[in-house]
Amino acid sequence: MEYKMLVSKLRRLFLACVSLLVMTPAMAQLSFTEIEESADWDKALNAAEANELLLFVDIYTDWCHWCKVQDESTFSVPAVSEAFEGNYLALKLDAETDFGETFLETYPVEGYPTMMFIDPAGALVKTLVGYHDVNKLMAELADLGNASGALGRLAELKGKVESGDEMTRAEEQELLLLAADFDQTEDFQFMANNFIKETAEADWQQADMMKILLAYTIDLDAAGFPFIRDQKDLIVGQVGMPAYESFIEEMFNEQMYAAITQGNPAIMERIIQELLPLYLDDPAQLPEGAFTTRKIYAAALEDWVLYEETLSNYEDEIEVEDECLYHYNEAYSLFDDSESESAYAFCYEYLKPCLEDQEDADFLILAAYIQGARGLYDEADVHLEAGRKLDLSEEQEEFLDELAGLIAQAREE
Structure with missing residues (x-):
């Protein structure tokens, strides 16, 4: 257990204190x-x-x-x-x-x-x-x-679109590139999808075409996604692996946001099936990647029934031998990543079956830590006292003392 990290987090929960030194400028300030x-x-x-x-x-x-x-x-x-x-x-x-x-x-x-x-x-x-x-x-x-001249040209081309004037393919390409330069891709997504569908495979060797592909492939339903999914080597050859991975990460985050805000598990499952294999080169990593993605989704929704079902399914999938150690690791991981009362409550309930007659002080320390963060100081003290009765390492004793002190201080506030 990373005791110093735990202490640091508990201090943040119980003893938040921020100071800021501000110097007065002697020079002229930009007028806002x-x-x-x-x-x-x-x-x-x-x-x-x-x-x-x-x-x-x-x-x-x-x-x-x-x-x-x-x-x-x-x-x-x-x-x-x-x-x-x-x-x-x-x-x-x-x-x-x-x-x-x-x-x-x-x-x-x-x-x-x-x-x-x-x-x-x-x-x-x-x-x-x-x-x-x-x-x-x-x-x-x-x-x-x-870029002022480019902005003028962008306005000119946008005017043609708004007036319904017919545009050449070269003008469409220019417009899509300029809109990408000035963060205005959303206005031309429909045009981009049609443009990408009509692009010959050989044309993707051009840098400008690749720029359009990446700028307008914003979700799994975009016209460019099948090409990105199936032509990874070609794209990496054009833009490099770091840029490709950054693109996939951004798409992952955007699609997870969509799945969470819409409460749509179908989007989340598509991410697992279609995006994760593009980012995780080793197929052996995919089960854990899918597990982590499902946990992120359930935790963001604070759907703890779904979260526990996800943990249980993965526990069966990997054939866990030490059930309590698995529960400890998952409770610790969620608690360290979360700041909500409902997450803390779930962590404790998930860990609780393993606390009775527990001879590993780490379990009792984590339980005390969770309950202390929830403001349940009496319950935290019970776990601390149970931990003191065990054979402790010097580091565990030091942490228990510091944790007890922090809880005592929190009681007084």
Whole structure:
């Protein structure tokens, strides 16, 4: 058992304490307009259109450490302010306000800080995720400046689509590539599916065609997925194994999100059957990969009946010899990965049959740890005392003492 890791996690559960030192900048700060309601956003779009500017939206939360660091170390630099002057309308948006939550329904984020470049029509041009120092942000601004002509061309081609004008295949290819460059693939998914279906196999040797394939194969039903599934060697030869694995990982995450949010086990099973074999080269790893995927799905839904059924099926599949050790490992794994009361309760109930007359202190320590995290301190103490009666290693004794101290401290809070 990784005792130091357990202690660290318990401290986080019982003794959360965060401090942040903020330095006041001496240099000129980039001037932002705070967006607090829909009227502010409409006003900003109108101002951007009137002045032919792109909107730069810095999306933050009050608890985001790197958002504050970026304010102090990046947006305070005069060169950054100068780069924005006459090119961008700088806005700030608190993601956790009422309007912030509404905004994120249209413009989702993966973390904070997130910065978005949006055109006056409201189309997302580019997204930057995470902290950017001065050099990194200036490089992004330079790339965006170089792309201004491409944005104009994209708008021109989009206009042809919207007006219903007939487009050549070359124009469709250009449009799909430009939309991929500016994170606007969602608007052209139907066109991309038809374009991919009509592409001859020999044409996939071209880099631009491969870019379209990967940019628009967003789920298992996309027109490009059969090619990605069946032509792994060709794709790896074009983009390299790291890029291919990253693509499969992203698709796995997106499809798992869809399965979980829709509560759709059929999507999850398709992931196991069609995606996992692309990522796990060794067929021997597939049973464990399928097991892990099903656990992720059940845990995310907090469907503990399904979770226990998944554990039981795999226990039979691999013919477990030591049932209690299996229960211990699975309870520990779920508890370490979870932060919900229902998960903790399941972990304890799953471990409980193995606690009676248990002579391995690790089981009792884990039980005490789980109940302590649930605030059931009396039950945690019972398991700690039972553990003390056993023959303990020096490390186990040290951990028991520290755990008991933390529980005692938590009682007083």
